[in-house]
Amino acid sequence: MAGTLSLPDSEVVQYLCACKKWNSIYRLYICRRCFKIRCGDCVLHEVDSPYCPNCLENMPSAEAKLKKNRCTNCFDCPSCGHTLTTRATSQMIPNPDDPGKSTPKKMYYLACGFCRWTTRDVAIPDKPIASGAWEDMENPDAARISTLLEHYQLLAQKEKVEKERKKYSRRRSHLMYAASMDKYGLVSVAAKRKGLISAGPNPTIKENEEINIKTIKEAVTVEEFPPLPDEIFTEPIQLTKKTSISQRLAMSEFQPSEAVELYPRRKHLLIRRSLRCKECEHNLSKPEFNPLSIKFKIQLIALLYIPEIRVVPPGELKYKKDTKIVLTFSNPVNTNTKIQFIQAEGNEGEKVTAKIELPKKELVLAHRDVPAMYADMPAQQDFKDDSSVVSFRKANKLGIIFKVTPLVQEGDVKVCFVLKHDYLNTAATLPSENEEPEIVWLEHRVTVNLGPVTSSK
Amino acid sequence: MPLYEGYTSDKNVVIFDFGAAYTKCGVAGEMCPRCIIPSQLKDQKTGKIKQIWEYNTEDELYENLKDFLFILYFRHILINPKDRRMVVCESLLCPEIFRETLAKVMFKHYEVGSVLFSPGHLTAMLTLGTNTGLVMDVGYNETLVIPIYEGIPVIKALQSLPVASKAIHQRMKEMLLSNGKVKTGNEEYSLSDKPELLTEEILEDIKVRCCFTTKWDRAKKIHDVTLYGADISNLPSPPPSVHYPLDGGSILVIDGTIREQVCEVMFEQDNEQVSVTTLLLDAIIQSPIDMRVELSQNIVILGGTALLPGFLHRIQMELLDLIKQPRYSNVLALKKFRYHQAPAKSNYTSWLGGSMIGSLETLPSKSVSRDQYTESGKLSDWCNLATVGQS
């Protein structure tokens, strides 16, 4: 059948974004300061309000940073990744007053409701308190890493001091790469040999700048690595006792190969993102602080401000044959919107395959009116629609007739035009002021894919 | 809280190591990456998995990197990229187009403040507190060996071989397709009837959970059979087979020979008599004579493939054996070798070095700033390793 639209709705009508990318209206934002359409690529994404997806607790950004974006209360199963729950049990412990007797005591452990993993499986002792007792494992190399880091930090400080003192003005050159290692014990010998980098650091230091750098303990090297255990050739392996690569990498410091070495993982926080216009830094989307809320304090999605266009499936579209088609325009705002059409000039990367004749007169889209959308009644206002241009009117929707002439014998029929509409800028005026809101005219370049041309055979 | 965090001058420096298989990403001054995740993306529309290194055009790579960084910044690191600094640990063989495109995404799209590109082989040295070493990286695509002498890579001695984990997976696939059996209930059929069952994930999982690098004396017997035509009866008796569960209740029977032999792909000397082990000796031979002994006493092994059980021991045994063979003993007067052990797992050692560089006060003066980049429009003016190394 001719005119069947096989593309998903979101790809039939595309709007040109301010950054020159074509996008569906469902993925666009509009900046109310510079009145430009913005897409995901030309807005600034920002990390906003970290929260735990399990306990829904918000964490201030500074604290989240300190906690490495992990919740202090919730844990994930190291085996399957689901959330662990705290289970209470009663244990008999020797009575401190009467060593001959034992008394029950409440103890806690963590268990996975999904894969049944528990902290007991891996011999982690139960804890006497329900939360806060699960410490992180310590990196066995922490001391060495800290020593090295301290050492490099001192060297870097020293270098900085000397540089400032000498007003080091060596031009940056391609040698910078070598210099990036310079003086962290990775001195650029080759460059030095070539005489390209000034000889080593000057040992004299500012009188008040006693930077004393002790040499650090040399790295220990080994001559041998442990061989494979002999059992590997004789004992069958139990797959379930071996960790998978993702289980290992999720504990990057330890990467245990045996399942008994798995350890509960603190739950990773999520964030809500806020969006800003890259040009004027105005907020385009800002989530509510409350993680339970799906509301946004600010949410300037284009669909709420720009008329949405849909295609009424056309009949036959034949090569070089003038055909009337209908596009529906829906008004998203609560005021009437005037619209005009302009032929698209030049080319912005669209592939046009048909000529389109546009209505010359200005048309009005009725305001969005919630009850009227349900009551299937004709709009109350009288727009004196010209039936040669308007195919139908229903609440805030208007079916507009266009004349299209396909210029290709095969492939999709695509047209391009500029939609111009007025827009009441309520954002610019404060409600307290008794000023009339400013009216601006916005123009959007739009392409519409009307589906494949009907073959002439 | 780790002690040393007080020294970090800027807590918002993000450190990346974009591996062929896994990307390591985290924050400067920390002891391990916040995440090690597959270097891949899920296509929003088709749901297909796509490797970030898989691209036909620069634009495609740009999109890959843009989307991948989005996930890293907003799902894992939770730090705003804009105006912040970053460090990239890269391979010495990193193609120019990758680095340039990454810089473009970073500076133009995310508007980061500055980027420092640093070779992972060099940053790894920082974690040891030494500046001379023979560095071997056994990653996913290839094995690379480069001597670093007093902080400078001896580029002319660089050795590489396209065998590492990818080749192991490939070898496993061949072996399983030639004799692997699948059992479903009472039925049994050859895996070669359903080769699509063997995805890359399954191959990797089998490798990680079941396979190992066998001992040198056994390997010699295995090579006699698999490479030099000795009778199969000379094979050492294989380790027990494994019943590996597949989706839908089927069981894949993995023969012990597969568990033991897949890693041999890295150690089989081909026609040119090259294996991952000979790369080490060849790199020493290509280095100036006065460096050789020191290099042999400072071997550093990086990369996730080196985490396979038995790998390091095997390298050690083979080196001691090879050095006695005329082709090496005639040129090298070495008797023993010594190895470094970084304070990190070998798959993120380079990253840890990046984390150290990133936490230093001098980072700004070593990095390319957005202004500098915007001025010249490309990166290559700022870091050109090849020119530095050739001396």
Ligand SMILES: Nc1ncnc2c1ncn2[C@@H]1O[C@H](COP(=O)(O)OP(=O)(O)O)[C@@H](O)[C@H]1O
């Ligand atoms: N903890 C581990 N145990 C076993 N194998 C590992 C481990 N970590 C990584 N690997 C293996 O090492 C290979 C290379 O990892 P990596 O060095 O991160 O690759 P690249 O840096 O080239 O992306 C991977 O294919 C992975 O299967």
Ligand SMILES: [Zn+2]
């Ligand atoms: Zn855009």
Ligand SMILES: [Zn+2]
């Ligand atoms: Zn929580």
Ligand SMILES: [Zn+2]
């Ligand atoms: Zn679980």
Ligand SMILES: [Zn+2]
């Ligand atoms: Zn704006």
